Amino acid sequence: MTKYHVNTSINGEPTEFLCEPQETLLDVLRDTLGLTGSKEGCASGDCGACSVIIDGRLVCSCLVLGVEAEGHEIGTIEGLAQGAHLHPLQQKFLEEAALQCGICTPGFLVAAKALLDANPNPTETETRYWLAGNLCRCTGYDKIIRAVMDVAAEMRGA
């Protein structure tokens, strides 16, 4: 199998890797680069657990080939916290118990960050629609939505 050499940037760090053409970006992140924060749920773009940001756009990394990352900037859940300082979304998810098993959480956090980057003042309805591509099968959505709305309000006040 031919390996392809890919140059990209991940969480601001220039990164290169080798991958096979059918490997997804999620496969590469988890299995080649050891960035296991992005989760594989459905592997078909339905659940959002593998959400990453490519050039400012929220996408499912299971629906992107590793080779497609060439020349693009990738943001993953590992880039959210600054050293020991959690991102406000991460802090609020903890404080408000917006998670149980945690598998969906990285995807929700990345998706919520993309939302607040695009729209610092979303309505609850906008937030619910924006996060409709992220599935949670234990907590349910109310705590997650509330946490995102609370962070949005705090970040606007800051």
Add this chain to the structure above:
Amino acid sequence: MNALQYEAPNTVKKAVALLAKANGKAKVLAGGTDLLVQLRAKMVSPDLIVDVKKIPQLRKITVGRDGRIRVGAAVSGAELGEHARVSEAYPGVVEAVELIGSTQIQGRATAIGNLCNASPAADSVPALIAAGAVCTVVGPNGERQVPAEKIGVSPGRTSLAPGEFVVDFVLPARKPRSADAYLRMIPRTEMDIAIVGAGVNLSLDGDGVITEARVALGAVAPTVLLVEEAGRALVGGKLDDAALQRLDAAARAACRPIDDKRGTITYRTKVAGVLARRAAAIAYERARSKR
């Protein structure tokens, strides 16, 4: 089976050459939101993937001096939705494209991919057909123009010959007092496959009389349907009750749906009439407000 290869050419010419050489064993990759799922499920096993996102002209939306809007095959739903001129001229096309999948899917998926995936329930397709979108198809024998309604031929199959691919679609220049709308019926509020989709595109004269009308229905036949009879039912009047009843009847008469867990034949047929009427009412109001 040969080992899978990946190429990302930067011109249409190179893409055509790669596809020709692959002898029908290649797949075009734009957003990839259908292709990657099919690859994984082994529904397709190409020798070559041709990624068209590095071709600059396919990444662009161009509004011509004549008012025509050209949308490249690699423009994502999110990019289309953010384009003010497209949203202003063709709100129905934009609302239909934006119904495809989640925020994540919108970041990648393309309208042309939705069209070429050839699902009869594809959300953007009734809107593209109603809008009169025409695709630019290129291949080993050169370029040809294909109306959106002539792309899909049966579920999952297109009229494209081996080696051909769609580089863009063109929406006609907007006449005054013209607008479109798209509605779909799903059992949930978001993230589901249409039971019925209806796209309506109207032009009015200065008195509000409909001068042109195109109606397209999704998920009620093996392909998305352009229902010419339904369009004719609207022309010459002001969308009064009688016109709406004629539209409803023509839409229902065109339906040849399947019976499945999402909807029965009777239900889909009835809903097709209802959605056609409602979409027509929205398109009419939008067109009138442009006067």
